[in-house]
Amino acid sequence: MSVxxxxxxxxxxxxxxxxxxxxxxxxxxAGIPVARTVLAATQEQARAQAAEVxxxxxxxxxxxxxxxxxxxxxxxxxxENEDAVSTAFDEIIANATNAVPNATxxxxxxxxxxxAGTEVIVGMTTDPQFGPVVxxxxxxxxxxxxxxxxxxxxxxxxxxxxxxxxxxxxxAILAGVRGQPPADxxxxxxxxxxxxxxxxxxxxxxxxxxxxxxxxxxxAIAVDARIVIDDG
Amino acid sequence: MSEHPLDPIFHPxxxxxxxxxxTQATGMMGSFYDSLLETDFPSIGGLYPVNPKISEYRGAKxxxxxxxxxxxxxxxxxxxxxxxxxxxVDQCVAKKVRSIHFFTAGFSETGDTDMAEVELQMIEKLRQxxxxxxxxxxxxxxxxxxxxxxxxxxxxxxxxxxxxxQSGANAGEIVHGLVGRGVRFSKAIxxxxxxxxxxxxxxxxxxxxxxxxxxxxxxxxVQDGRAFxxxxxRCARVKPVVILKxxxxxxxxxxxxxxxxxxxxxxxxFDAACRQAGAARAETMDELHDLVVAASTNxxxxxxxxxxxxxxxxxxxxxxxxxxxxxxxxxxxxxxxTAIDEMREYIPVAGSSVNNPIxxxxxxxxxxxMLRLVANAExxxxxxxxxxxxxxxxxxxxxSDEEASQAEKDEIATKAASQMRRLQEDTGTxxxxxxxxxxxxxxxxxxxxxxxxxxxRERIGLYSSxxxxxxxxxxxxxxxAYRKGLPDIxx
Numbered sequence: 001m002s003v004x005x006x007x008x009x010x011x012x013x014x015x016x017x018x019x020x021x022x023x024x025x026x027x028x029x030a031g032i033p034v035a036r037t038v039l040a041a042t043q044e045q046a047r048a049q050a051a052e053v054x055x056x057x058x059x060x061x062x063x064x065x066x067x068x069x070x071x072x073x074x075x076x077x078x079x080e081n082e083d084a085v086s087t088a089f090d091e092i093i094a095n096a097t098n099a100v101p102n103a104t105x106x107x108x109x110x111x112x113x114x115x116a117g118t119e120v121i122v123g124m125t126t127d128p129q130f131g132p133v134v135x136x137x138x139x140x141x142x143x144x145x146x147x148x149x150x151x152x153x154x155x156x157x158x159x160x161x162x163x164x165x166x167x168x169x170x171x172a173i174l175a176g177v178r179g180q181p182p183a184d185x186x187x188x189x190x191x192x193x194x195x196x197x198x199x200x201x202x203x204x205x206x207x208x209x210x211x212x213x214x215x216x217x218x219x220a221i222a223v224d225a226r227i228v229i230d231d232g
Numbered sequence: 233m234s235e236h237p238l239d240p241i242f243h244p245x246x247x248x249x250x251x252x253x254x255t256q257a258t259g260m261m262g263s264f265y266d267s268l269l270e271t272d273f274p275s276i277g278g279l280y281p282v283n284p285k286i287s288e289y290r291g292a293k294x295x296x297x298x299x300x301x302x303x304x305x306x307x308x309x310x311x312x313x314x315x316x317x318x319x320x321v322d323q324c325v326a327k328k329v330r331s332i333h334f335f336t337a338g339f340s341e342t343g344d345t346d347m348a349e350v351e352l353q354m355i356e357k358l359r360q361x362x363x364x365x366x367x368x369x370x371x372x373x374x375x376x377x378x379x380x381x382x383x384x385x386x387x388x389x390x391x392x393x394x395x396x397x398q399s400g401a402n403a404g405e406i407v408h409g410l411v412g413r414g415v416r417f418s419k420a421i422x423x424x425x426x427x428x429x430x431x432x433x434x435x436x437x438x439x440x441x442x443x444x445x446x447x448x449x450x451x452x453x454v455q456d457g458r459a460f461x462x463x464x465x466r467c468a469r470v471k472p473v474v475i476l477k478x479x480x481x482x483x484x485x486x487x488x489x490x491x492x493x494x495x496x497x498x499x500x501x502f503d504a505a506c507r508q509a510g511a512a513r514a515e516t517m518d519e520l521h522d523l524v525v526a527a528s529t530n531x532x533x534x535x536x537x538x539x540x541x542x543x544x545x546x547x548x549x550x551x552x553x554x555x556x557x558x559x560x561x562x563x564x565x566x567x568x569x570t571a572i573d574e575m576r577e578y579i580p581v582a583g584s585s586v587n588n589p590i591x592x593x594x595x596x597x598x599x600x601x602m603l604r605l606v607a608n609a610e611x612x613x614x615x616x617x618x619x620x621x622x623x624x625x626x627x628x629x630x631x632s633d634e635e636a637s638q639a640e641k642d643e644i645a646t647k648a649a650s651q652m653r654r655l656q657e658d659t660g661t662x663x664x665x666x667x668x669x670x671x672x673x674x675x676x677x678x679x680x681x682x683x684x685x686x687x688x689r690e691r692i693g694l695y696s697s698x699x700x701x702x703x704x705x706x707x708x709x710x711x712x713a714y715r716k717g718l719p720d721i722x723x
């Protein structure tokens with residue numbers, strides 16, 4: 001799947017927001033670790049794909065008309081077996097159609113549920129003055145309430161990525177508090193640098209979120225991903 | 233002199249001021265001809281007033297048009313109304329000038345699309361003729377070595393600080409403010425709308441200019457963000473650059489579809505670009521002044537946060553000062569017992585403290601020994617001290633209003649400054665001067681202006697309070713930390 005073909009497909013449908021499957025596929029191809037996620041159009045497909053990506057799984061609605069999946073009951077987590085997947089599939093479709101009656105439903109994303117880690121956000125946006133910039137922050141309330149984030153202008157050098165991680169006020173959390181093992185800063189650094197490379201190579205990308213990205217003592221993985229492209 | 237292609241515009245052989253006022257003008261702004269008389273520009277080059285309504289200006293022949301002035305004219309200052317500018321542009325092309333500074337306002341900054349178009353066209357015409365433009369809507373150039381000045385009261389003595397400012401009023405504020413701190417300038421440019429030459433051109437020049445060692449900037453909106461960032465990176469790599477950004481816009485763009493987009497406010501991104509480039513960002517005018525002083529004096533040599541605070545101010549002053557230092561993440565470490573014991577020999581007086589802060593007035597003959605002891609003590613990275621002048625409270629009954637003469641003030645200041653310099657040279661520990669202004673300074677027998685000049689001459693940074701000195705040192709240490717991996721520009 002080339003970036004160009006995905007971008008063209010989205011534009012032909014007058015979408016500036018890539019769907020989760022598209023976004024994750026492009027990021028995966030760019031070497032950015034993302035949780036394996038596949039699209040299911042039917043219950044049967046969902047069960048087969050759950051077995052393939054590995055339990056436990058998460059199911060999420062995929063619709064160009066629904067930007068905030070959780071708000072409409074479009075996300076169900078912690079599914080351990082086939083029966084649970086079947087029930088969840090129907091429930092998600094029903095919730096989505098109830099909340100947004102005329103929504104186009106592309107399908108349901110089936111994703112292997114990554115274990116909990118330290119949640120961070122890695123993102124990119126296009127600044128009106130400086131062009132593409134990359135952002136880093138701790139996930140959850142640290143970013144929502146405290147806006148504890150750092151920025152750098154693309155392209156990033158290694159020292160930039162290192163400083164972004166250390167610059168946030170809550171950086172001590174990454175070093176491990178209350179007996180938690182330290183988070184893998186090398187994996188975060190690598191994700192920041194790869195996002196910088198990806199957006200530099202693809203000027204059509206206007207905004208990007210890996211939110212959250214789970215960081216472990218060894219490695220990191222983006223659980224959700226969002227890519228916004230220029231209108232063209 | 234620099235090889236940079238912009239260099240000739242800073243060294244014009246002759247200047248024409250077009251649109252000198254036919255009536256008696258008052259006020260600080262826009263009296264360019266008068267400022268050039270004040271700096272005695274005519275002693276090194278031609279200075280020609282132009283106005284068709286008068287034949288003489290300030291005792292000199294006034295020319296009807298630019299084309300009537302003698303050749304060559306390298307630089308033109310335009311004070312004419314915007315409506316007349318297109319005609320003046322044609323004359324500049326015919327006259328083959330190098331550069332034109334448009335004090336004239338009323339172009340793109342008004343938001344009027346027609347006037348923005350006029351600005352675009354005149355710049356295009358000038359560009360085709362190889363003429364560079366500064367402005368419109370700005371104060372232009374202050375170049376002491378070329379006797380160019382855009383305001384009254386600017387010194388003709390040249391220094392090592394380069395200033396670029398989008399705002400003319402703030403350019404004046406920064407020059408006057410820093411001159412009062414003893415700083416001198418290589419060049420200062422107010423470039424207004426930046427229709428032709430803009431921030432990245434001047435940063436690029438400053439990076440290459442051997443006369444400029446420290447760069448200060450006041451910037452509102454960045455034009456050509458990528459070019460600006462690239463030029464800032466090149467300049468900040470080799471010279472200390474301090475930027476004050478005016479105009480905070482609301483955090484986040486309304487059109488953002490992502491979390492990142494909603495969090496990326498203009499000031500956050502600007503701040504990040506400065507850090508990434510290795511430049512320092514000042515939050516206020518005071519911070520800009522303090523950071524420029526720090527970067528152009530030996531304050532820049534401070535490498536750690538252990539502060540020895542030396543100088544009588546009383547117990548409460550010492551407590552608040554220690555708090556201010558602590559608040560900035562620096563420390564006031566206790567001195568080793570051996571140092572305390574040695575100092576006690578010099579200061580047996582009860583009521584004084586020889587621990588850190590050292591709140592004491594040592595007898596003059598012991599002062600330097602004590603200072604050395606403190607500066608050399610373990611854990612001390614810098615000494616904050618008030619200039620020591622051997623001053624003693626006047627005997628009872630004497631009048632405290634007697635003013636020392638300027639020469640006496642200068643002599644006292646020079647002595648105190650060279651003492652601070654000596655201490656630093658002998659111990660290798662950077663000395664940071666604390667000079668309270670106004671009545672507090674006079675009560676201590678000091679003149680703050682004389683002291684600022686003398687201290688800066690000796691490369692000692694002088695700050696108006698412990699709190700400001702502490703903040704400056706903390707910012708400098710942070711600056712050095714995020715510059716790690718870039719060339720050391722503070723040696």
